[in-house]
Amino acid sequence: MKVFENLSAYNKYLNLSEPFHPLMDSRVCKQAIPNFPQSSKEIQVNMFKVSLKKNFSGDIKYGANKYKTDNGLLLFSSPGQVVSWESLTFWDGYAFVFHPDLIKKHPIAQKISHYKYFSYEISDALFMTPEEEETITWLFTKIHLELLNNTNNANEDVILSLLHVILTYSELYYERQFKENGSNTASASVSSKVKTLLQQYYNDLSVPVKSVPTVASIADELNLSPNYLTDLIRLETGKTTINLIHEYVTEQAEILLLQTDMNVSDIAYQLGFDNASYFSRLFKKNKTYTPGEIREKYR
Numbered sequence: 001m002k003v004f005e006n007l008s009a010y011n012k013y014l015n016l017s018e019p020f021h022p023l024m025d026s027r028v029c030k031q032a033i034p035n036f037p038q039s040s041k042e043i044q045v046n047m048f049k050v051s052l053k054k055n056f057s058g059d060i061k062y063g064a065n066k067y068k069t070d071n072g073l074l075l076f077s078s079p080g081q082v083v084s085w086e087s088l089t090f091w092d093g094y095a096f097v098f099h100p101d102l103i104k105k106h107p108i109a110q111k112i113s114h115y116k117y118f119s120y121e122i123s124d125a126l127f128m129t130p131e132e133e134e135t136i137t138w139l140f141t142k143i144h145l146e147l148l149n150n151t152n153n154a155n156e157d158v159i160l161s162l163l164h165v166i167l168t169y170s171e172l173y174y175e176r177q178f179k180e181n182g183s184n185t186a187s188a189s190v191s192s193k194v195k196t197l198l199q200q201y202y203n204d205l206s207v208p209v210k211s212v213p214t215v216a217s218i219a220d221e222l223n224l225s226p227n228y229l230t231d232l233i234r235l236e237t238g239k240t241t242i243n244l245i246h247e248y249v250t251e252q253a254e255i256l257l258l259q260t261d262m263n264v265s266d267i268a269y270q271l272g273f274d275n276a277s278y279f280s281r282l283f284k285k286n287k288t289y290t291p292g293e294i295r296e297k298y299r
Contacts, residue, residue: 121225
């Protein structure tokens, strides 16, 4: 797999000219796309990328997920993300790519780690309203023109300030999207879907399971990235996905404690735990009492 550590090499792979700046570059997609390879095996890009895509068609793959849309959207990727594509055609919009060194001495460096959408999968892309899209397009245009018109002397502070506004708006727009997703699925909330999956997994407590479900495995079942799922769950319940998993598992453990004579180690194994001591600590954290104390208290 090819790994790209700098913009010059990355642009060369995409058949683009040298970047406007050694640490950042902006491209108008409808001008750049005709130069792109029609397909690409997996590559790793060790830079940040924020893309505004309109009229997108074709299949693109980030990690294990493929996505296809004709809608305008915002996509974010952080250093180390793996990307590949097949038979890309055409889209409008902008792509802004920047090296981590660009922000090391800027206040945005402390904030960017808090923007969790950089680790979302492409299936969790930000879909904007027309008004939101207009705002973001204006900001991208300002960044592009600053680089285009001042190739040798682009004002980094201006560009990073504009980038900060894009990222701040994106956080607000994601909150709107979370709420809309919640209201559109009121009859089947995300937390209830998680509980349904857990019920299916533990539908027969007499049969041991291989392992305790993870946030990643639950997210995969729901076609969401782990971080996106947790953000939805937190908005809906104030808890995290792992909280919901642990609460459900300890409820099942309590059933086994009170309705069977299985010892604690066997119950831990039955529910998918490798370590009985860890199971006991988790149980006490969620139920206040140890497994033994619960059994003694209610039997």
